[in-house]
Amino acid sequence: MSSKMHDNIFKYRSIWISDTHLGTKYCHADALIDFLSNTESEYLYLVGDIIDLWAMKKNVYWPEQHTQILRIIQDKANAGTKVIYTPGNHDSPLRSFSGKKIGNIQVNTHTKHTTLNGQSLLVIHGDQVDPMMHTHVGRWLHLAGDIGYDFILFINRHLGRIRKLLGLKYWSLASFIKNNLKNAMRHISTYEHLLVSLAKEHHVNGVVCGHIHYPNYQSINEIKYFNTGDWVEHCTALIETETGDIELVKWSDMLEKILSRANTIKSIAA
Numbered sequence: 422m423s424s425k426m427h428d429n430i431f432k433y434r435s436i437w438i439s440d441t442h443l444g445t446k447y448c449h450a451d452a453l454i455d456f457l458s459n460t461e462s463e464y465l466y467l468v469g470d471i472i473d474l475w476a477m478k479k480n481v482y483w484p485e486q487h488t489q490i491l492r493i494i495q496d497k498a499n500a501g502t503k504v505i506y507t508p509g510n511h512d513s514p515l516r517s518f519s520g521k522k523i524g525n526i527q528v529n530t531h532t533k534h535t536t537l538n539g540q541s542l543l544v545i546h547g548d549q550v551d552p553m554m555h556t557h558v559g560r561w562l563h564l565a566g567d568i569g570y571d572f573i574l575f576i577n578r579h580l581g582r583i584r585k586l587l588g589l590k591y592w593s594l595a596s597f598i599k600n601n602l603k604n605a606m607r608h609i610s611t612y613e614h615l616l617v618s619l620a621k622e623h624h625v626n627g628v629v630c631g632h633i634h635y636p637n638y639q640s641i642n643e644i645k646y647f648n649t650g651d652w653v654e655h656c657t658a659l660i661e662t663e664t665g666d667i668e669l670v671k672w673s674d675m676l677e678k679i680l681s682r683a684n685t686i687k688s689i690a691a
């Protein structure tokens with residue numbers, strides 16, 4: 422599927438996306454192009470790690486679709502969508518533009534959004550509170566994230582054989598991963614609580630962030646926590662409906678709706 426299906430535009434008051442990691446091969450660029458082309462909003466928040474300047478230092482991967490994504494965003498800004506970019510740790514050099522505009526795109530390290538029903542939300546990438554960012558474990562986790570699942574699957578396939586060749590006893594990668602998952606879940610929970618504390622310091626009703634690639638929403642101590650997820654794995658976004666409610670949306674679900682609507686029209690026509 423490609424680009425615009427005009428009859429199926431999803432209209433929202435606000436959209437938040439983060440962690441698209443343009444400039445790496447991990448970005449699901451086709452899905453992101455379709456999402457951006459099939460949605461309209463008054464506000465579009467880019468909640469950090471949009472362009473992965475950090476990864477591009479090591480290796481530049483920039484297919485045509487990545488330019489197209491930036492162009493779609495730019496066109497939206499030029500057409501009147503309020504586009505606000507709150508850079509993350511992978512695009513932190515852009516933080517030096519805080520308070521300024523790049524074209525029609527407003528850059529801020531963090532910002533405040535008020536929903537139609539009066540809820541104030543702090544919008545921030547989130548690495549600012551990440552305690553793991555500066556530890557060995559944190560760096561290792563981030564590195565593992567960068568290497569990705571392909572590598573883990575590759576190891577999984579060959580590890581048993583290699584260990585046998587080396588005369589080592591059986592060692593379960595599965596339980597190793599499970600233990601690491603437990604640590605990861607603890608890390609996520611710590612992160613969520615730290616952002617809620619930050620929201621409290623800013624005297625707001627909630628916080629919208631990204632960074633840990635874990636789409637989620639919940640209330641912690643009466644503060645709303647929203648994480649947009651990412652476009653590396655989940656292809657998710659947060660949206661504010663035209664009545665002021667906030668929802669987590671998945672591109673795959675939206676695509677299914679578009680396709681089933683198209684099929685209904687086709688069968689009516691036939």
Ligand SMILES: [Mn+2]
Pocket residue numbers: 469470509510511546548631632633
């Ligand atoms: Mn990040």
